[in-house]
Amino acid sequence: MKRTVAAIFCLASTITLAQDANEADVDNKDHVDLRVSVIESIVVTAEKLPSANDEEADEDIAAILDEAEESEEEQTSE
Amino acid sequence: VPNSRLALALSLLLPIAATAGYRFDTPETYLAEAEALPAWGATLARHLEERFVIQSCLAAEEHCDGRLKGLRIVLEKGENLAPDKQLRLVNRYVNKRRYRKDRRQMSLSVAQGGQAKLRNHWTTLLDFLYKGGDCEDYATAKYFLLRELGFAAEDMRIVVSYDHSVREHHAVLAVRQDDDSSWLLEIDNTIRKSRQSNYRFIYAINENGIWDHVQ
Secondary structure (H helix, E strand, C coil): CHHHHHHHHHHHHHHHHHHHHHHHHHHHHHHHHHHHHHHHHCCCCCCCCCCCCCCCCCHHHHHHHHHHHHHHHHHHHC | CHHHHHHHHHHHHHHHHHHCCCCCCCHHHEEECHHHCHHHHHHHHHHHHHHHHHHHHHHCHHHCCCHHHHHHHHHHHHCCCCHHHHHHHHHHHHHCCCECCCCCCCEEEECCCCCEEEECCCCCHHHHHHHCECHHHHHHHHHHHHHHCCCCHHHEEEEEEEECCCCEEEEEEEEECCCCCEEEECCCCCEECCCCCCEEEEEEEECCEEEECCC
C-alpha cells in the first residue's frame, strides 16, 4: 500500500513539474515573439548624413582611401 | 501624488540611462538567435552568398568590377594595419558612400491581422557599395567589412538606439574593447570612445543573435 501511494505521489510530482516546464517554455516563447515584434516595428529614421569631421585621417589610411577611390574612378571611366 | 513622484523619478533617471556607454557584458539582454528577426536573417543569408563574389575578387583582380576594386584595396592593404587603424579605415571608407534614405525600400509586410506594417530593410555589403543606404546600412557595411578583416562577430554589434539629440532612432556599429566597454563608429568619421552619449540603446544585432536593451 505504502509503495503504491509513493509511486502515485512520484508520478503526480513528475507530471506537475513537466507541466510547469512546458508553461515556462511557452511563456518564454511568447515573450520572445512579443519583443521581436516590437523590435521589428522600430523604424530607424534618423537622417544623419555622413560628413567628414575636422579630424584628418592618418597618412597611411588616407593613402589607402585615395588608392581605393582612384581604382573605382578608373573602373567608372573605362 | 505617487504617480507624479514616479514621473519625477523617471525623468531624473532617464538622462542617466541615456548617457551610459554601450556594454557587451550583459548576457541577460540576449533575446533570441539572429534569424528570429526575419529581415536581418535574410540579409545574413544573402551576404553569405555574396561572400563568394568578394572572395573571388580577393583571389584575382580580374574578377573585381566597379566598387569591388576599391573594396579589394581596402581589404588587402587594411589587413596589415593595427586593429584601431583598421577601425578608422573602415569607418572612413564606408562613410564616403552615397547616403540614400530607405523609406521607399522599407518592406511593407502584412501582419496576421491583415494590417500592413513598415519594417526596416537591411542591406548587404555589396548592395550598399553599389546603391548606398542610410544609417543602419552604414553600420551593417562596417560590420561585414570588419568581419572580412578578421574581427570576431561576438565583438561587434549593430546597435539601434534612440538619439536624444535628434529625437529619432539611429543605428551605429559598436566594437567591443578589452574592458567590455565599446567604441561606436559614427557616420561623421568619429569613433566615440567616451562612455557619454546621447543614445538610449534599444536593441542590438549581429550574426549570433539579438539583444533587447529595454526588457
